[in-house]
Amino acid sequence: MLEINNLHVKLEDEDKAILKGLSLDIQAGSVHAIMGPNGSGKSTLSYVLAGRGGYQVTDGTARLEGEDLLEMEPEERAAAGLFLAFQYPVEIPGVGNMTFLRTAMNAQRKARGEAELSSGDFLKLVRSKAKDLKIDADMLKRPVNVGFSGGEKKRNEILQMAMLEPRMCILDETDSGLDVDAMKLVAEGVNALRSEGRAFLVITHYQRLLDHIKPDVVHIMADGRIIKTGGPELALEVENNGYADILAEVPA
Amino acid sequence: MNAAAAPNTRAGRMAARLAATEDRLSGLVLPAGAGWLARAREAALARVKSMGLPGKRDEYWRFTDPADLMSDAPKPAEVFQITDEPAMFMGVDRLKIVFIDGVFSAKDSDPLDEEGLEVIRLSDVAATDIHWAQELYGTLEAEAQTPVQRPLAALNTARAADGVLIRVTGQVSRPVSLVYQRQRDDAELILHHVIRVESGAQLTLLENGPGAARCSIVTEIDLADDAHLHHVRAMGRDHQRRALTHVFARLGARARFKSFTLAMNGALVRNEAMVWLNGANGVAHLAGAALGDGVFHHDDTVFVTHAAPGCESRQVFKKVLHHGAVGVFQGKILVEQPAQLTDGYQLSQSLLMDDACQFLAKPELEIYADDVKCSHGSTSGEIDADHLFYLRARGVPEDVAKQLLILAFLAEALDEIEDHHLAEDMRLRLKRWLNRHAD
Numbered sequence: 001m002l003e004i005n006n007l008h009v010k011l012e013d014e015d016k017a018i019l020k021g022l023s024l025d026i027q028a029g030s031v032h033a034i035m036g037p038n039g040s041g042k043s044t045l046s047y048v049l050a051g052r053g054g055y056q057v058t059d060g061t062a063r064l065e066g067e068d069l070l071e072m073e074p075e076e077r078a079a080a081g082l083f084l085a086f087q088y089p090v091e092i093p094g095v096g097n098m099t100f101l102r103t104a105m106n107a108q109r110k111a112r113g114e115a116e117l118s119s120g121d122f123l124k125l126v127r128s129k130a131k132d133l134k135i136d137a138d139m140l141k142r143p144v145n146v147g148f149s150g151g152e153k154k155r156n157e158i159l160q161m162a163m164l165e166p167r168m169c170i171l172d173e174t175d176s177g178l179d180v181d182a183m184k185l186v187a188e189g190v191n192a193l194r195s196e197g198r199a200f201l202v203i204t205h206y207q208r209l210l211d212h213i214k215p216d217v218v219h220i221m222a223d224g225r226i227i228k229t230g231g232p233e234l235a236l237e238v239e240n241n242g243y244a245d246i247l248a249e250v251p252a
Numbered sequence: 253m254n255a256a257a258a259p260n261t262r263a264g265r266m267a268a269r270l271a272a273t274e275d276r277l278s279g280l281v282l283p284a285g286a287g288w289l290a291r292a293r294e295a296a297l298a299r300v301k302s303m304g305l306p307g308k309r310d311e312y313w314r315f316t317d318p319a320d321l322m323s324d325a326p327k328p329a330e331v332f333q334i335t336d337e338p339a340m341f342m343g344v345d346r347l348k349i350v351f352i353d354g355v356f357s358a359k360d361s362d363p364l365d366e367e368g369l370e371v372i373r374l375s376d377v378a379a380t381d382i383h384w385a386q387e388l389y390g391t392l393e394a395e396a397q398t399p400v401q402r403p404l405a406a407l408n409t410a411r412a413a414d415g416v417l418i419r420v421t422g423q424v425s426r427p428v429s430l431v432y433q434r435q436r437d438d439a440e441l442i443l444h445h446v447i448r449v450e451s452g453a454q455l456t457l458l459e460n461g462p463g464a465a466r467c468s469i470v471t472e473i474d475l476a477d478d479a480h481l482h483h484v485r486a487m488g489r490d491h492q493r494r495a496l497t498h499v500f501a502r503l504g505a506r507a508r509f510k511s512f513t514l515a516m517n518g519a520l521v522r523n524e525a526m527v528w529l530n531g532a533n534g535v536a537h538l539a540g541a542a543l544g545d546g547v548f549h550h551d552d553t554v555f556v557t558h559a560a561p562g563c564e565s566r567q568v569f570k571k572v573l574h575h576g577a578v579g580v581f582q583g584k585i586l587v588e589q590p591a592q593l594t595d596g597y598q599l600s601q602s603l604l605m606d607d608a609c610q611f612l613a614k615p616e617l618e619i620y621a622d623d624v625k626c627s628h629g630s631t632s633g634e635i636d637a638d639h640l641f642y643l644r645a646r647g648v649p650e651d652v653a654k655q656l657l658i659l660a661f662l663a664e665a666l667d668e669i670e671d672h673h674l675a676e677d678m679r680l681r682l683k684r685w686l687n688r689h690a691d
């Protein structure tokens with residue numbers, strides 16, 4: 001599904017390397033987790049995959065089902081099935097949540113040559129998905145994320161994911177700022193989407209989200225690289241001992 | 253010092269200005285007429301001569317050069333044909349009053365007798381000796397000469413041969429719609445309107461159309477206690493057109509005045525508004541959305557005076573500038589000592605779509621009452637890159653995402669249009685304009 005090979009990324013207007021030869025291979029149907037200390041480049045990886053400006057890829061490749069992601073515009077990546085649940089979802093005053101969702105859905109459908117969703121069908125769909133995530137009608141009516149609590153913003157990200165049904169979902173610290181109940185809701189939302197044709201990359205600091213979303217593979221990232229890969233037990237190890245031991249194993 | 257003061261002193265410059273003004277206006281022939289209107293015109297001309305015509309070195313004109321607004325003849329401006337959308341306010345049931353190249357056209361207008369209204373053409377009133385407008389014509393304009401002089405408004409009072417006088421006395425079932433059509437490339441329009449809304453009466457006033465290559469429109473508005481006026485204006489879209497408008501509005505107790513202006517294109521537009529909240533608990537909202545691409549200089553100059561307690565005023569002016577377009581905002585809220593419990597708000601913002609654009613702003617507050625709530629803000633900037641990326645990351649193409657964000661930026665101004673259908677119509681036109689100017 002997602003194949004990243006020897007990815008090197010630096011800041012566009014600064015001589016600062018952030019990703020230093022990162023490789024990942026995520027198969028359809030699987031859930032991969034990335035854990036790592038603050039500043040190791042996890043969000044940068046997610047941004048570069050989604051196509052945010054400000055970064056420069058100096059080496060390596062990233063392919064989504066064989067297609068060169070790095071050559072595509074952000075909207076093309078989305079239409080191709082890539083989704084990033086942002087670590088910090090932005091507030092957009094003046095743009096209604098519903099207008100936004102509907103515009104996004106129909107734009108993706110159009111890009112894929114599918115028919116647009118009627119407003120009736122759209123409403124039905126959004127209401128039922130919002131209900132699952134305990135997002136009330138008032139939140140849907142408000143401008144995108146404006147006045148939302150941290151947890152509401154994260155749930156709104158999952159709502160968008162549920163609506164857009166992407167094939168490759170990247171969740172960047174979706175659990176941060178969530179209380180236990182909200183985290184369960186989010187995890188349920190994610191688990192409901194797990195399927196053969198879909199893959200997840202879950203970026204997190206904590207084991208606790210991985211109690212709810214069981215990963216197949218766990219990667220430890222440090223200083224712009226994957227330094228260790230293992231099964232779910234690796235997350236437990238981090239939870240118990242922190243990163244220090246793992247970092248110490250790796251030659252600088 | 254005497255009249256021959258050195259030209260580089262203040263007095264010397266003023267003397268030179270008055271002499272030049274005298275010279276410029278020496279051949280001016282005022283519209284024919286007698287009685288009170290003729291006297292008002294002569295008094296206005298005397299005002300112009302005592303103030304002198306403005307220059308670009310004046311503080312009040314520091315961001316906008318008035319030269320092209322007062323040159324002898326207007327620069328020609330191509331008539332812009334819009335073929336891909338219906339005429340503005342087309343679907344609205346309204347009393348239409350049409351001016352073509354600045355001249356009232358009876359055959360294009362509706363009959364001027366309407367329940368609850370007295371409407372008369374300015375040129376028809378000239379013969380009447382007593383008329384309700386006698387106390388208003390030129391009066392609010394004269395009052396507006398302090399604290400800042402507006403000689404070009406006085407010049408309009410003196411020169412305007414046409415316009416309408418509207419008095420609202422009762423229930424009016426539909427809006428009055430002033431339509432400024434144009435045919436000639438070089439026509440000049442000089443109109444002066446007076447609107448009086450009597451106590452408890454309400455009116456919606458619509459204005460649209462380019463009018464002429466150069467326009468000067470003064471509208472004097474007098475709202476009695478509990479009177480309401482809702483003003484929605486869509487200026488024409490001719491690219492080379494120049495326009496200077498003045499709205500002078502005086503509000504009585506609990507009166508409400510809401511004014512929204514949509515401006516797309518125009519080489520030079522200066523819209524001045526001066527509002528006096530003279531009675532307790534009056535409400536005045538002034539808003540504007542202006543969009544320009546290339547040769548575009550749009551100036552909103554607004555002055556709101558709170559003279560009575562408990563009044564609310566809002567100024568919301570938004571501009572979207574492309575390819576070197578220039579936006580200007582000069583806005584002031586003056587809160588006089590008796591105006592306790594004033595609620596004043598002023599916001600002026602520009603969205604700069606590229607580096608060549610400019611937004612020049614002078615927001616001011618002057619407050620002499622102690623128990624007031626006043627806020628103002630003025631910003632300019634580009635489209636927020638994080639907002640744009642968020643939308644695109646969800647699959648919204650860049651041009652559509654930009655359009656959504658531009659409309660979001662304009663929303664607070666558009667929200668000042670009370671009528672939902674009118675607001676929706678404005679949004680559609682904005683979208684079409686944005687589509688045409690997408691890159």
Ligand SMILES: Nc1ncnc2c1ncn2[C@@H]1O[C@H](COP(=O)(O)OP(=O)(O)O)[C@@H](O)[C@H]1O
Pocket residue numbers: 011018036037038039040041042043044045054
């Ligand atoms: N736009 C940016 N400008 C400056 N520094 C950045 C930018 N993006 C990332 N960085 C730096 O790159 C490193 C990795 O950041 P980030 O990807 O956010 O890490 P993580 O998500 O793992 O905490 C940090 O040192 C961060 O300060």
Ligand SMILES: [Mg+2]
Pocket residue numbers: 042043044087172173
């Ligand atoms: Mg991060």
